[in-house]
Amino acid sequence: MTVTAVDKDAEQLTISITTELDAPVARAWGLWSDPRQLERWWGPPTYPATFVDHDLSVGGRCSYFMTGPDGDQPRGWWRIVAVDPPHRLEFDNGFADEDGTPTTGAPVMRMQLDLRERTGGGTTMTIASRFASVGDMEQILERGFAEGITEAVSQIEAILAG
Amino acid sequence: MVVDLTQQQGVDEDRADLVFNALSHRTRRDILRRSMDGELSVSSLARSYAMSFAAVQKHVAVLDRAGLVTKSRHGREQLVRTDMATVHAAQGLLDEFEAVWRARIDRFTEALTAPSKGAAP
Numbered sequence: 001m002t003v004t005a006v007d008k009d010a011e012q013l014t015i016s017i018t019t020e021l022d023a024p025v026a027r028a029w030g031l032w033s034d035p036r037q038l039e040r041w042w043g044p045p046t047y048p049a050t051f052v053d054h055d056l057s058v059g060g061r062c063s064y065f066m067t068g069p070d071g072d073q074p075r076g077w078w079r080i081v082a083v084d085p086p087h088r089l090e091f092d093n094g095f096a097d098e099d100g101t102p103t104t105g106a107p108v109m110r111m112q113l114d115l116r117e118r119t120g121g122g123t124t125m126t127i128a129s130r131f132a133s134v135g136d137m138e139q140i141l142e143r144g145f146a147e148g149i150t151e152a153v154s155q156i157e158a159i160l161a162g
Numbered sequence: 163m164v165v166d167l168t169q170q171q172g173v174d175e176d177r178a179d180l181v182f183n184a185l186s187h188r189t190r191r192d193i194l195r196r197s198m199d200g201e202l203s204v205s206s207l208a209r210s211y212a213m214s215f216a217a218v219q220k221h222v223a224v225l226d227r228a229g230l231v232t233k234s235r236h237g238r239e240q241l242v243r244t245d246m247a248t249v250h251a252a253q254g255l256l257d258e259f260e261a262v263w264r265a266r267i268d269r270f271t272e273a274l275t276a277p278s279k280g281a282a283p
Binding site: 003006011013015017019023132137 | 185191251253256257258260263264267273
């Protein structure tokens with residue numbers, strides 16, 4: 001189970017990551033379609049995600065919050081654009097206010113998931129993220145998409161300081 | 163470059179606003195893409211779009227103010243050239259997203275191999 005390809009297009013502002021999974025497509029799809037399984041990996045260990053709504057039909061909404069080490073709870077949402085279980089899911093992913101409503105003026109990214117059977121067993125999973133502008137990418141990273149990274153960096157700093 | 167722009171305090175914050183505003187428009191991103199070789203004039207760019215010369219000229223001016231393109235006179239034409247630092251900045255940001263997704267995929271594969279007990283059907 002390894003990342004086999006990373007395709008970054010700086011002009012189209014798109015990043016696409018391909019992973020080979022040692023599991024059938026249906027099992028991999030379950031990690032997206034079942035909110036309890038989704039919660040096990042969507043947020044980093046220091047910011048685990050809790051999904052309060054999870055509707056993967058077209059136009060459906062998923063909303064979640066992540067709980068940080070200091071009790072802070074950044075919120076986010078998905079809006080389903082297209083779905084073809086268990087192979088394909090396309091959705092917008094953005095930030096939400098404390099009451100769960102999408103934050104006005106906050107950047108949104110378009111995510112596309114593809115799960116394909118591999119000959120000889122297993123699944124090829126491709127996840128693409130597309131951004132509307134460099135400014136959006138910057139903002140998304142700043143606003144906490146990268147909690148995991150920030151945490152990891154501060155851990156490294158702590159180790160170095162010790 | 164974008165990171166540098168926002169990290170340098172004061173004077174440069176206004177510049178960062180100009181840059182982000184300039185990049186927020188589809189046509190202007192397209193102009194940047196076409197102008198990497200620096201061989202196109204404003205008028206030849208204008209022929210590529212279903213909009214007036216004046217409108218395209220205005221987009222080029224916004225990019226110019228943000229320092230995303232440079233213009234040079236070549237005979238009667240003004241040639242437009244993209245400042246490649248912009249593209250490099252986007253590349254750096256994509257690297258950060260790659261790191262986020264690699265961490266996420268690690269957790270995904272971990273969850274995949276964990277027993278699916280308690281999972282919804």
